[in-house]
Amino acid sequence: MAAKKMKKQADVDRRWSWMVSAVLAAFLMTVAPLAVVLGWRNVGAPAVWIDTAVAGLRQGSNGLSFLDRRTTRYDRLLGGLLNDGFDFESCHSRYQSAMYRRNAGRRPSSYLISKLRRHEALQRRCGPGTAVYSNALEQLKFGKSVALPECRYIVSISYRGLGNRILAAASAFLYAVLTDRVLLIDPSNEMGQLFCEPFPNTTWLLPPGFPLTDYTNFSIDTAESYGNMLKNKVIGTTAAADVSPAQVPAFAYVHLDHDASIHDKCFYWDEDQGLLRHIQWLVMRTDQYIVPGLFLAHAFQEELDLLFPEPDTVFHHLGRYLFHPNNHVWGLVTRYYDAYLAAAQHRVGIQVRVFGAQPNSPELLEQITTCTQKEKLLPEVLTSGEPILSAPSVKTKALLVTSLKSWYYENIKSMYWEHATATGEAVSVHQPSHEEFQRFGAKSHDTKAWAEIYLLSLTDALVTTAWSTFGYVAQGLGGLRPWVMYKPANDTQVPDPPCGRDVSMEPCFLKAPGYDSRLNRWVDITKIVPHVQRCGDAGWGVKLVGRNE
Known part of the structure; x- marks a missing residue:
């Protein structure tokens, strides 16, 4: 039985290898004559274009090549966390999720x-x-x-x-x-x-x-x-x-x-x-x-x-x-990821929670841009002077914005569309949906929310809004210690600092116990267990941290 599985895997590997080689050969045959037609005024350029294009064809999700992503024996059972006794067709995400997450995750005991x-x-x-x-x-x-x-x-x-x-x-x-x-x-x-x-x-x-x-x-x-x-x-x-x-x-x-x-x-x-x-x-x-x-x-x-x-x-x-997305939700996740995020060399997720009926807030937008640029998650933009001409090998970043509002996405996208970046990096900005307000119990709303939570968990760096369970789930699934945007004292000023790195990827327990009725007194529960400490985004809550924190 094992020999048959190995032979089947080898056949799959050979087919993918042949397909990639054929695609590359066809591409090179097309590009080489084009270089001759254009002339050799920039003699090094065609070689750079070819190298970049080849790398682009091979570059896939999670830093794996086009070929490797499909043939490498990725850890589909997540270090033994998952049981191998399920039918693949019943739940594609269970065994495919490891292909999409660059951060393989911490190992279970x-x-x-x-x-x-x-x-x-x-x-x-x-x-x-x-x-x-x-x-x-x-x-x-x-x-x-x-x-x-x-x-x-x-x-x-x-x-x-x-x-x-x-x-x-x-x-x-x-x-x-x-x-x-x-x-x-x-x-x-x-x-x-x-x-x-x-x-x-x-x-x-x-x-x-x-x-x-x-x-x-x-x-x-x-x-x-x-x-x-x-x-x-x-x-x-x-x-x-x-x-x-x-x-x-x-x-x-x-x-x-x-x-x-x-x-x-x-x-x-x-x-x-x-x-x-x-x-x-x-x-x-x-x-x-x-x-x-x-x-x-x-x-x-x-x-x-x-x-x-x-x-x-x-x-x-x-x-x-x-929590494995069902096949419909997984289709939303993988189609969006492959279309808009996979080709980028670095992916940043921003989860924007708008509290209550808060309108579009220039202060919150400033908090987002200040946080991401100060922490070097996104490049600053040039407001004047000549634009930087991007080289073919320019570093690319994809920014995924999730929010009920589209206003923040539109403004960030316009900023990177209208201005060159100080580093010459190319930034693409994407938002899968904008429902405008939360719709409890609506299937289509929850379907999009679950897909967006999962997409956030597939990013390389994550910025979240304080007190948000949406962000808590994304950071935990992705194994990401996020930058948390602090809730301002009022809606007309930007917090200083605008954000800070969270102490762990664990969600915050916002309403933790504090009174021991047996002892008839209030207790500081952070003194009971050393790895239960106060949350950075909610000082009254507690969260789990590493043993050495």
Whole structure:
């Protein structure tokens, strides 16, 4: 079998080699006579043109040649992160994404890889369609609790913008891995239509017929929320180690949204995890990246250290494992990338978030240009004098702008169209879409958003807007430590400095816990775990950083 695969790969290599050679030969036969017709007044020019054109034909995505991009054995399994048990036609992006990302990404630990394979087995053994799952649904339907359930579950509610939904699902998944729970994602808000299935031979989507029919409407006021049950003394944690079924509810709703109460945030402490592990069904709502909070529980810390020896890679690994664009979205990504970004020698992404009903802002435009030029991400332009004549071998940069507004893109594009650059670099500016305002729940809107997030993750350098989950997802998937444009104190001045390099590629947990109800006092959670530190774009939030930061 291995010999047949090697022979098939060799045949593919020979065919591509022949095709490239034929294209190059035809090109040279066309260019050489043209050089004679034009004469030899610039005797060195034809050779330069030929060398540049040949390099252009060979130059492909990610710094690989036209031939190498298709025949090199790129790491399609991302260092073992992905399972090889999927049909390629069901999800092209799963095994093609590595071809498009110049930054191959940080390597996952062997422990994480083995843990993912074990979790996939758990999802198959206990997930939808199994007898165990049907039995667990019956228990939930009749409000029965089980002392030692064979399988336990967590349902992640999907709501708010796409960035929030992705971060919420990743957070729920890590919690599921840490507590051996089956993850089920609420399929509403396009979660069942934008992504490929991450687990082989099963589904991560919650099927129809879930007994808690109003679960998507659960809120901070829901009586069955863990915080409310604690506050009202319906449950307690004192006997968590030796709890009986009569003391355990059939399910608990975990409210970890931006407005979570002090009691809701008890979820992050050890005593509460001791009780939660006995509850068979958990339903979680969050619009946050709560992962840094999971590092606060001592019960999880040893396991997290084994899973992520580099703690600033959690979302990078989990995001690339879980979130694969479906074939339609992947088509949008690859067609746009190949048409507008692939030929550039350097790609810069800028994610512009306009808060609220903010109009087109000259101050924000100045912040963008000042940041990118000060940090040498984009060249400055000449406002007067003779333009620099570009040589055939000029360095090219492609700028990808993502924003609901087109005004910023149009102004940046005009700037580089109307003025030469001080370095002689050629800058092309591109924006895939401009929806003008966010449309929650609109399929076409979410499809474009997901494609643009992914395109941003394929750039070589990234500039993001503070507090943006859209940017957080892109930087994590791409393994990029972005330059963050700080939110100004008011809308009429440009911050000084306009931006700064983020301390890690991890998303920020904007609404982290700060009050320990057991100790009845406020605590500085950055003193609990050294690699949980304050966010650069939101000083009240926390994020994971490298161990040596």
